[in-house]
Amino acid sequence: QQQVKQSPQSLIVQKGGISIINCAYENTAFDYFPWYQQFPGKGPALLIAIRPDVSEKKEGRFTISFNKSAKQFSLHIMDSQPGDSATYFCAASKSGNTGKLIFGQGTTLQVKP
Amino acid sequence: NAGVMQNPRHLVRRRGQEARLRCSPMKGHSHVYWYRQLPEEGLKFMVYLQKENIIDESGMPKERFSAEFPKEGPSILRIQQVVRGDSAAYFCASSEDENTEAFFGQGTRLTVV
Numbered sequence: 001q002q003q004v005k006q007s008p009q010s011l012i013v014q015k016g017g018i019s020i021i022n023c024a025y026e027n028t029a030f031d032y033f034p035w036y037q038q039f040p041g042k043g044p045a046l047l048i049a050i051r052p053d054v055s056e057k058k059e060g061r062f063t064i065s066f067n068k069s070a071k072q073f074s075l076h077i078m079d080s081q082p083g084d085s086a087t088y089f090c091a092a093s094k095s096g097n098t099g100k101l102i103f104g105q106g107t108t109l110q111v112k113p
Numbered sequence: 114n115a116g117v118m119q120n121p122r123h124l125v126r127r128r129g130q131e132a133r134l135r136c137s138p139m140k141g142h143s144h145v146y147w148y149r150q151l152p153e154e155g156l157k158f159m160v161y162l163q164k165e166n167i168i169d170e171s172g173m174p175k176e177r178f179s180a181e182f183p184k185e186g187p188s189i190l191r192i193q194q195v196v197r198g199d200s201a202a203y204f205c206a207s208s209e210d211e212n213t214e215a216f217f218g219q220g221t222r223l224t225v226v
Contacts, residue, residue, distance in 0.1 A: 006155075034214065043117075043204055043217040044156065089155055099146045099208045099215035100169060103155040 002027060004092050006104025013111050019077040021107045023090035026071065030092040034101070035064065035075050038087045047088075048075070080111045115140065117207050117218035118187075125224045132192040132199070134221045138207030145188045146215060147180055150202040162188060195225045 006023045013019045023033075034049035050057045050064040050073065057064045063076040077084055087108050091101040118137040126132050138145050143164055148156040161169040162182040173180070177195075182188040192199055202222050206215040 036217070043119075043219045046214055046216060049214060096211050097161070097169070098212055099144055099206060100158055100161055101146075101148075101156070101215065102158070105155045 002102055004090060004102050004104045006090050006107060008107060009105065010108045011110070013080045013109065015080065015082060015111055015113050017080050017111075019080045019084065019109055019111070020074060021088055021090070021109075022072065022074045023092075023104050024070075024072045025092045025102075027092070027102075028071070029094050030102075031095050032093045032098045033064070033066065033073050034091050034093075035062075036089045036091065036103075038089065038106075044089060077109075080109075082111045082113050085109055085111050117142075117205055117216055119203075119205050119218035119221050121221060122219060123222050123224070125226060126195045127226055128196060129194050132195050132223055134190040134192075134203050134205075134223070135187040136190070136205030136207075136218060137187040138205075139216055142207035142209050142216075144208045144211060144215075145182050146206040146208075147188075147190050148204045148206065148217075150204060150220070152201070156204060159190075192223075195223070197225050199223060200225045 004025050035047045036044035037047045038044045048059045048062050061078045066073045087106045090104040093101045145162045147159040150156045158172040160180045177193045179191045202220045204220045206217045208215040
């Protein structure tokens with residue numbers, strides 16, 4: 001019940017295309033859903049986060065879509081660029097303990113020029 | 114405003130030695146979280162600390178691992194009598210409070226030889 005399942009494991013997208021990464025969770029107590037971007041040898045960097053009171057949040061080229069009834073959320077990267085090539089992790093946690101994150105397994109994104 | 118600072122960035126220990134990993138949270142942050150990332154895997158929560166208190170250590174192995182966050186100075190993750198299976202990247206994150214986003218450091222990559 002504590003798991004967060006992420007797919008796909010890897011993704012190859014052409015420059016300018018849309019990258020879509022999906023996550024599903026089981027624990028309905030989760031109410032904070034961030035996405036992190038990690039480059040090789042670096043720490044995870046917070047990209048964007050959403051709470052269940054909204055169904056979508058957009059920041060620049062990055063959009064989170066959230067479906068509370070399906071217990072799913074996804075990251076869309078519009079106009080993908082080679083510099084977006086990295087590993088992306090979705091995560092979930094509960095209010096009052098947002099730093100205790102349950103991470104997905106990660107998606108390695110490669111954007112081809 | 115400096116980010117989360119971790120040192121050392123790389124640490125090599127022989128089996129049976131002790132490893133000490135240090136984490137200085139972001140300025141103004143009093144909540145610290147430690148995570149472990151095994152090769153090709155996502156991050157796993159280990160422990161959550163506030164100044165002088167361990168709040169949640171549900172992800173810590175029962176033996177050889179300990180963590181502290183003293184009133185003065187950085188948080189320390191200590192691994193005694195290291196074994197090869199302890200080889201991993203250890204990340205520290207900090208947050209301002211229990212309801213705000215967590216920011217990660219660059220990690221310490223521990224190699225046990």
